[in-house]
Amino acid sequence: MARPLLPSITALTAFESAARHLSFSRAAAELHLTQGAVSRQIRQLEETLGLDLFERVNQRVFLTDAGATYLADVRGLIDGLAAATRRVMASAGGGGVLELAVLPTFATRWLMPRLPAFLAAHPGATVNFSVRLEPFSFADDRLDAAIHHGEATWPGAVCVHLCDEQVIPVASPSFRDDHSIGRADDLARVPLLHQATRPTAWRDWFEAAGVDAGAVFRGSRFDQFAMIAGAAVAGLGAALVPRFLIEEELRTGRLAVLFDRPLSSGTAYWYVFPEEKSGSALVRVFGEWLARESAPVA
Known part of the structure; x- marks a missing residue:
């Protein structure tokens, strides 16, 4: 016709x-x-x-x-x-293609190092990445799934819990030593690095630690945890960062945990996909793999 x-x-x-x-x-x-x-x-x-x-x-x-x-x-x-x-x-490889929206720091620091294991277990599969910092319409963006930080609220989508967000205070070893940081209240007098979307994190951490910190909002602000981690490595201040996003820096000693007092932000990371994609084998197995990889170690 x-x-x-x-x-x-x-x-x-x-x-x-x-x-x-x-x-x-x-x-x-x-x-x-x-x-x-x-x-x-x-x-x-x-x-x-x-x-x-x-x-x-x-x-x-x-x-x-x-x-x-x-x-x-x-x-x-x-x-x-x-x-x-x-x-x-x-899709020439025959394993399917997953169009995935990601948060840049989560993708580069946590997902990429683990992705080869997934691709080895699913030969022929392809994962394409697009950066999205806010929820979006799957219908308009033609994406299959997303890594989302926040609440499990996404109209018309399935939200699979990956992990809760907990931040820990870190700094470079030289910064720690130069500022003689040995107690929690020592952090009240050093430069602090802030994540722009978690503006009260340091105040909340000091309150949980029982420290009267005074001007806790002083210091530089950054849009991404990757930038905060880089600034902390450079010795610009102490930072509150999720441990799983700085695994490499902790392993190599470029960053050190100042106090093993994690603070829960009350939010989490989620694997999200539209309800109509529930029947997609690749969408499903990728989400199952993410959930296993992000599960707390017993």
Whole structure:
């Protein structure tokens, strides 16, 4: 059956490029076409739609309101087609492809060192990574699953508990020695490093330790635990960091646990996937593997 009003991918690609650059000539250079070819594709698209997508003023082009609206949808379609193409190409191994949203520090410091074991146990499987710092719509982003920090609240999704977040006070050995840190109250007088999304962590830790710390909010703030760990290694201050994110630094002695007094943030890490993916074997086995790897050691 014929499909009416279905423009060619060539015309849509020409439109998207010209709209992004606001230039037919730059679109032509990007697509390795002549400017005339790009112009013809866009004119044919406009004729199919029955409206103008561009205003042409003094050899310059501008998107019409209809063109701007259409661009958002076309860009989503092209991105989706590109993603689908990458997935089918990656599936040549026969083990399936998992599109996973990750938190960057969790992925680089905890997941990556363990991932070879999963791939060895599931030959042919491919895991693709995209960074997402906040919850998102699986329908819009076309992702299969996500690593999420926070509460087990994600509409239309299954949340599998991985581990609770507990932070411990750490610093470089030289920082510890230079500041003569031997008791919990010694931390009340040294530079403190803060995670921007856990602004009260140091206050809560001092309260749990029974220390009247005074100005606990002083010191530098960082968006990611990876940056805090790097700053602590460099001797910029004491930090509160989850132990599982600094395994390498602790193993090599670049960081030292100052006091074995972990503080629970009251939040956790979760493996999240949309309910409609419950039947996917790769989504399921990856989540089961993550849960086993992150389970507390008995």
